[in-house]
Amino acid sequence: MHDALVYLNGEFQSLSEARIPVLDRGFIFGDGIYEVIPVYGRNMFRAKQHMARLFRSLDAIGIPNPHSEETWMTLIQKVMDAHPSDDQMVYLQVTRGVAKRAHAFPKEVTPTVFIMTNPLVLPSAQVRADGVACVTMEDRRWLHCEIKSISLLGNVLAAQHAAESGVTESIQFRDGWLTEGSSSNVWVVKNGVIMGPPKDHLILEGIRYGLLQELCEQHGIPFESRKITKEEVFAADELMISSATKEILPVVRLDAQTIGNGAPGPIYQQLYAAYQAAKHA
């Protein structure tokens, strides 16, 4: 692995040298938030939206934003510039900081700020052409899924369930209603309409949520945010997942049942092309 330059609490250093104290509340409690920003040709894609979500996450858990948007951009830029890859995924994490272990917020504490970047590895053309398989599972996470929390145990267990099932992603349902993947949003196409679950506390609003909505508007594809049943997911003409590192991926098999005609559909093809145009614009 390339020993990338990272930013940690005011210093730029190599990843292998970066250290945090064991009493960091991120380590002790998972008390922090994170963000993942895709970079194409050394340009951050939808940076404004990612920054806005970072600030919302900080706000939601009462960590004072340690930097202005401008400073964040400068720090990220420096980490990006030092990396050899043109296409990257920037990872930012802010925890409440280091303090004696006690659950409630410490009085005086400085947030821990960490920035790293890695090469962006997108699904191959073959994977996109074939489509991927997913499995369903009950969503047993907490009820603040709108916060991009580093406490990801529920998501980790969902991802492991997918890995052990030999598929790409777990698609989660809460009491029969579609929520999201272990690290992706889920989209259902029926009769030419693309639908996603409402943007509420039960899902993370992916940056691709707003992007897909915009792309649909531009291309005259009807878009609906509404509650979606498990039956509707299985009866979909097309099913897709989206995330920074997957972009949009067609799902053609769910729990060994074929979705639609078992091949990536026309709405996927259209949105994928629109996505590629948007990221190169």
Ligand code: PMP
């Ligand atoms: N939901 C969850 C739980 C995720 O982890 C992700 C990926 N960060 C998403 C949705 C998709 O978000 P984005 O489009 O910003 O990558």
